[in-house]
Amino acid sequence: MGTYTVSNAQNLRICVVMVGLPARGKSFISQKIVRYLSWLSFKAKSFNVGGYRRKGAPRPSADFFDYSNAEAYKIREQAVKEAVEDMMKWFEEEEGCVAILDATNSTRVRRNWILKLCRENCIEPMFLESWCDDEDVVLRNIADVKNSSPDYEGVDSEAATSDFLERINKYKEVYQPLQDDIDKDLTFVRLINVAQQVVINRIETYLESRIVFYVMNLHIKPRYIWLSRHGESIYNIEKKIGGDSSLSPRGLKYAAKLKEMVKESAGDRDLTVWTSTLIRTQETAQYLPYKQLQWKALDELDAGVCDGMTYEEIEEKYPEDFKARDEDKYEYRYRGGESYRDVVIRLEPIIMELERQENILIITHQAVLRCIYAYFMNVPQEESPWMSIPLHTLIRLEPRAYGTKVKKIKADIPAVSTYKERGTSQVGETYDEKRKSLHILNSTSD
Secondary structure, three states: OOOOOOHHHHOOOEEEEEEEOOOOOHHHHHHHHHHHHHOOOOOOOEEHHHHHHHOOOOOOOOOHHOOHHHHHHHHHHHHHHHHHHHHHHHHHHEEEEEOEEEEEOOOHHHHHHHHHHHHOOOOOOEEEEEEEEHHHHHHHHHHHHHHHOOOHOOOOOOHHHHHHHHHHHHHHOOOOOOOOOOOOOOOOEEEEEEOOOOEEEOOOOOOHHHHHHHHOOOOOOOOOEEEEEEOOOOOOOOOOOOOOOEEEEHHHHHHHHHHHHHHHHHHOOOOOEEEOOOHHHHHHOOOOOOEEEOOOHHHHOOHHHHHHOOOHHHHHOOHHHHHHHHHOOOOOOOOOOOOOHHHHHHHHHHHHHHHHHHOOEEEEHHHHHHHHHHHHHOOOOOOOOHOOOOEEEEEEEEEEEEEEEEEEEEOOOOOOOOOOOOOOOEEOOOOHHHHHHHHHEEEEEE
């Protein structure tokens, strides 16, 4: 069994201060940073000022955001103070590493207040501005926000759009973008028209550079990501783990059916198929009429000396290891093999490339799929290795401003269950695990 120590970068506390007008993708970027850093074992959390503001003004009109509206201004200032107080408490009580203050933070007065507060509390402030004058991008963002923001729940689409555009105009009256000369002493990154142009200033630490590199790869175009395990394999039927076996007859039926399922879900969208280098994923993708790429990084978790064994055989031959894996499945490393954490580390380039792309279908393996799904859905590390993700199921992810929508499409082709519950060497889902699986695969992340 191996262990892994997170970099000393954990000792550095950073506050990423979002800057930008409404409908510039700030909440989307904030959520993505949290998911990325959490996935890599850095303790990260987003503090959305809008959520605090809704306590005092749940359904405001555009006039609420007029800076001459003194009563509304008080509510908004109280919201940011509460968000910052909670953020500071989180740093101290939960030993937080990276906080994202998700708000417009549109004036220098506001930003200087946050800057002073961070420095007084030994927190490194890093400003991240999303600046955009591309009307198509802004209108797409407005459509996303009005469909997913609590501010416009139940509001007519045209009325919501009109009100949101007026809200943006109210902010424009006082908005002060970051400037190279005035703000030259600050640590900041400016994303101009998403990532068409990126301006970086005084990025000094490892973790800051990781965040910058990540956000440079993001885009906010509407897209889908489809995930599927390979079809049922011979090893699945024999209850063996790992290996490089071919598909079973039912697995081959799923491969043939998958072409129809993807076409129905994707329509005329152009997409690219990513598979592992193992036979069973390539056989699953054989009928798909799309460009295909093989990634070694998508190969299944390496079971080391246990490769090709059943769980019963592992429990009999390596009882201490079997018990240790059940106790901490995320950190446990097979002898001569990998842990879930190891898989996450090798998947990082895949995630980075995935963020650059539009519509992708990934056909891979149970452990790898759990890690990728956990990234998009912000599933805690200790839970991710226990997620039930069945065979012969196509999962569609739709990244949105306020979360990721999930749809499960199940093929009407039977397959064995490869799910192993904690404390047993038997595979197969209980009724409770089937319910858990349905809940996980038909949810939206926060």
